[in-house]
Amino acid sequence: MKQRTGFYAYLAIASCLGIAVSRSGFHWGLLTLALLFFSLIYCIDEKPQRLFFLTILFTVGFSSYMTYVDHHNFSMHVKDETKFQGTVHSPLIMDGNKASFQMKSNLHEVLMVEYYLEREEESSQLNEMAVGDKCVWSGILKQPQRASNPHAFNYKKYLYEQKIHWILSLNALPQTCLSPTKTSFLTSMKQIRQQGINLISNYVDQTNASFMISLIFGDRSSLNESILDAYQQLGLVHLLAISGLHVGIITAATFYLGIRIGLSRQWMNLFLLLLLPLYVLLAGGAPSVMRAATMTGVALTLLLMKKKVFSIDTIGLACIFVLILSPYYLYHIGFQLSFSVSLSLLLASGSLQKVQNGVAQLFFVSIIAQVASLPLLLYHFYQFSLWSPLLNLLFVAFYSLYVLPVSFLLFFILLLSPDHVSLFVPFLSYPLELMNSFAVRMAEFPIGTLVFGKPPILLLAAYGFSVIFFFYKWELNQRRSAVIVLLLCMVFHWNINYFNPFGKVVVLDIGQGDAIFIRLPFNKGKYLIDTGGAFNFPQEEWEKKKREFHSGSDILVPFLKAEGVRRLDKLILTHGDFDHTGNVESLWGEVGIKEVIVPKGFGEDEVEQEIIKEAQRRGVSIGMAVSNTGWKEGEASFLYLHPTKFYESKNEGSIVLFAVLGKKKWLFTGDMGEEGERDLLHHYPNLNVDVLKVGHHGSNTSSTASFLDTISPDVAIISVGRNNRFGHPHQKVLDRLSQVDAKVYRTDLQGAILFDFTHRGGTFSTLIP
Incomplete structure (x- = not known):
């Protein structure tokens, strides 16, 4: 019997569907897609019992195969191990003072190895290592970092799919490595x-x-x-x-x-x-x-x-x-x-x-x-x-x-x-x-x-069907309808947020700093409170990496683009400290900004002056936060409460924004400390909030007992860097939050903190459980 064109292509699609269904936990959208695919096969096949049943067999077979592979993808090593015997499994990658490569342990498990050079001379010893060399390694096992921000690269998942479960951080380089007497074919290649x-x-x-x-x-x-x-x-x-x-x-x-x-x-x-x-x-x-x-x-x-x-x-x-x-x-x-x-x-x-x-x-x-x-x-x-x-x-x-x-x-x-x-x-x-x-x-x-x-999964599926329709119509020389359908899908995607009844607040895991994104339902407003930013400490030339990690270009900008943000309605800079304004430069040219809001006295140092000059050069309006003024959009409202005067301390003069979002009262406090909290309560003695963005990353100089007793928050969010050198958040602050029965969310432990809401209310979630 003559074989049909595309016979194996259909089986390949069935194989992909089987794997996707298995890994998605039997997502209803994928199951629906699978049923549509089987229905298509049944309709086009002259003898349904042949291709139809083969596609079902391949879907079930690859779904079972994926389940089997996933079930056996686990580590034989335990976290307490410190000594390892193994062979160099991949070429060495040197980037500044960091060396990384893969090592295959004596348990036949691949580990990702990293080592930070203490002296430039160590690079020559590392370069002498070759694939296949057997060494004894000393170090500690660390779990790969999972994605801690929405849409971010998931390094843990990336390594997992290579059957790598641990990062071995070396304490020192091995004293001796033995070259193999016999090498396998793969090692030789x-x-x-x-x-x-x-x-x-x-x-x-x-x-x-x-x-x-x-x-x-x-x-x-x-x-x-x-x-x-x-x-x-x-x-x-x-x-x-x-x-x-x-x-x-x-x-x-x-x-x-x-x-x-x-x-x-x-x-x-x-x-x-x-x-x-x-x-x-x-x-x-x-x-x-x-x-x-x-x-x-x-x-x-x-x-x-x-x-x-x-x-x-x-x-x-x-x-x-x-x-x-x-x-x-x-x-x-x-x-x-x-x-x-x-x-x-x-x-x-x-x-x-x-x-x-x-x-x-x-x-x-x-x-x-x-x-x-x-x-x-x-x-x-x-x-x-x-x-x-x-x-x-x-x-x-x-x-x-x-x-x-x-x-x-x-x-x-x-x-x-x-x-x-x-x-x-x-x-x-x-x-x-x-x-x-x-x-x-x-x-x-x-x-x-x-x-x-x-694009969300359903829209991605719609794109897939529109692309298939595009090529189908293209072959029939009906190219106008092919282009129209694809353009309609793109136009809907371009405006998708205007149809979304959900708003969101995202406290990004930006390290030791603040960056808080707010989007109102139906895209009625897009605001960013602070941008985060980290200082680069002086390094010798040999220590410098080809590209240093930058929280602005590597976290903030990709997040905003993934959210479809082409223009921010307001960029609110609570004060001029670099960990709150350092990533503004990453936004210029990448995301449009309608208005920059700054506190009284902003523009005194070089970084602040550069922000103002660049905003003026780009035609961005600059506004000053005036106490007891604000704006309203739909069910959401915003009110500036602080500062009411000029403060010598940038922290004390932080913009404090009171907002009602998802029927909850929010207080965003920047780095305001004890003096600012006293002044705030003096002007608003009956202030009561549901959600507090804890001031100054949980420093002991803020979130005083009297302040917390007065505002009585149900939820407290601390934006703070992992293992930061300041010891934030301070244990006394955590104790004080516990005394007022506030549920605490921390970006260093739970990654980004999300609040999805409508005008009826909302729910909190975290990227890391």
Whole structure:
């Protein structure tokens, strides 16, 4: 019987559904999606008993497989262990004074190892370690940090999906490490990969070496962060990952050379089948590489067997194979983008072949890839660049026709004559520098990047159906309706918060500082109270990392973009301390601000003056908080209570905002201390609140007994950094809060504190239980 086109593609989709249903705890939305998929299969299948039952079998089978893998994904180590025997399992990554790598213990469990260098000389000892070396390690086990803010990267989940459960923080470097007498095949491949990376690093300047390493060996750790951010914002980051383009060029070049030296096509196909798994290992085994190599391998195998199969089925088989290797790959963005874009290009290949002009064809390829990846890009990065299709047209051609071939050519020159490679590096460096500068400028261009926010699951499913409908109508040449449906979905997403009856208050886990976001129901108001900010302590040059963690660009801005915040109605800076205003600079150019509210006397020091100057330069109005004034939006109301006069101390002169949100009375106190609390009660002796944002991060100089007795809060929220050097919150403050029966929430213990509300009331929740 003739096999249907897409037979294995349907089974691949069923496999993905089975894994998703298993890990979601049988989410009703996914179950509904599965039922719709089975109904579709039943309707299109001429013989329902065949494909229909196979899709159910694959869904149940992969769901059971995922459950089995999850059930056996646990650690054999216990927290009290301090001595470990094991082998270096991955290449060393040095970033400033931090070294990290993976170690495989004698229990055959992989641990993530980190060590902070005390002296620069220790780097030479670390660099002597190679994959496969056996050492005795001394240190303490720490659990990976889970996401402590909404939409944030979950490092614990990321390691869990690699079956890593602990971070081993070394006390000291091992005295001796033994090189293995015998090495396994996988270890040998890792060593060869590391030798190749080291060869490039030693003979090519850092900027060009980072691109060569990324494109040849799939390691992006050394890429410049500003360039990487620009590529990501413009939708070009896929060019820096090894994918089908790389595999295609390598396969075609190897095949051509083999034929030229006289080998038969059959022998070359067999040779390529053996070569592809080796390249997957050398390239780091990313899902996109596996997808491309597996598809190529399936096609070559069928050629050797003289059997014909449709391209769409090769991608289905590749998907199933990769998920068998690890079902966790389904949640890898590289897997999702690689398979979705490849599938869309295969489905649209008929239409693309009708386009005669090469440039127009490349443009349509870029459009199709952007449409296919749109839901995933919005889900993971919350924004979309209008320039992406045009820039992809330019950059894909530049990378595929120039950068990638030149990178491989330079590497082969390195293998033959390392001392002469510097003569040829300018052929890569000058064009690459020009294009990278262009990308960075385009990313900084204020027009073109549209922030949609992270789509909820149901909207993500709607996007999926609209994309499928888009390609279906595209093939029928009904392109106007295809575009209209997709645009309607995007327009709804753009305005989704205006339909949301829920408001929210989010006290972000911003470290030792304050950053509190308020959104009113139906998007009637978006406010940010303080921004957080951390001081960078002086470091020696060798200690500096390529990119230091920044709570503004790494926590605050991504959170606001994920929430779909394009413009804040008010940015309220309670006072000028850096831990409350230090991240304002991160907001400029990323999030619009209608008005900045400051207290009396703001603008005295250099940081405060810079904020005012930048606000004026950008046309942002600056207002001063005046006691006993405020505003009202719907059921929510806001009133400034403090300061009533100028204070020498910035803390005492903090803006105090009284708000009614979700039928609860809130008091946001900044860093107000004992003097400010006395003055506040003098002016408002009958002040009573339900929720108190505890002043000055729980310092003993605030939240006095008389103040707490008067306002009598039911809930107290403390925004404070983990293991901070000030000892906040002070035990006496915790005791005083306990005496008034206030339920205490702390960002250092529970992560971000959330309050979701309507005009009828609301509920509290935390990111960390």
